[in-house]
Structures are given as structure tokens and as C-alpha cells.
Amino acid sequence: MEKLKSYGFTDISEGTIYQLLVRLEKKKIISSKFRPSPLGPNQKYYSITADGLDMLHSFEDYWNSISETVNKILDLGVEK
Known part of the structure; x- marks a missing residue:
């Protein structure tokens, strides 16, 4: 904790x-x-577990994709 x-x-x-x-x-x-x-x-x-590691890697890929998209949107707001 x-x-x-x-x-x-x-x-x-x-x-x-x-x-x-x-x-x-x-x-x-x-x-x-x-x-x-x-x-x-x-x-x-x-x-x-091995399945847990696979799930973690999939989530990391998904998170990175979403994070990249959100950062692009935020950058557009800064450019205005």
C-alpha cells in the first residue's frame, strides 16, 4: 500500500x-x-503470468496510441 x-x-x-x-x-x-x-x-x-504480460503489452500499445492522439488534439488547441 x-x-x-x-x-x-x-x-x-x-x-x-x-x-x-x-x-x-x-x-x-x-x-x-x-x-x-x-x-x-x-x-x-x-x-x-504470461497471459498477464501479453495483456499488459497490448494495453501499452493501446495506451500509447490513445495518448498520441490526445497529444495531437491538445497541440492543435495550442496552435490557435
């Missing part, structure tokens, strides 16, 4: 993150493993 907050996601609750992780795991986009913790009970660690 601290890392998310450092990226500016200050209004997201742990419950919201947990629900998102459960959905992503059900869709096989991420996987999880329990690992021992020196501080108490085992901790759950998440990692992206």
Missing part, C-alpha cells in the same frame, strides 16, 4: 486492492504464492 501511495494513489483502500487482485487472479492475469514471513503468518505474494 505504501508503494501505491508513493505513486499518488492515496484514496484507494486495501479492500479495493484486494478485490482487484482476486479478479485478476481469477482471470489468470496474475498468480499468487504464500511465503513465510519473519513477522508472523505467511504472506501472499503476487506475480504477473
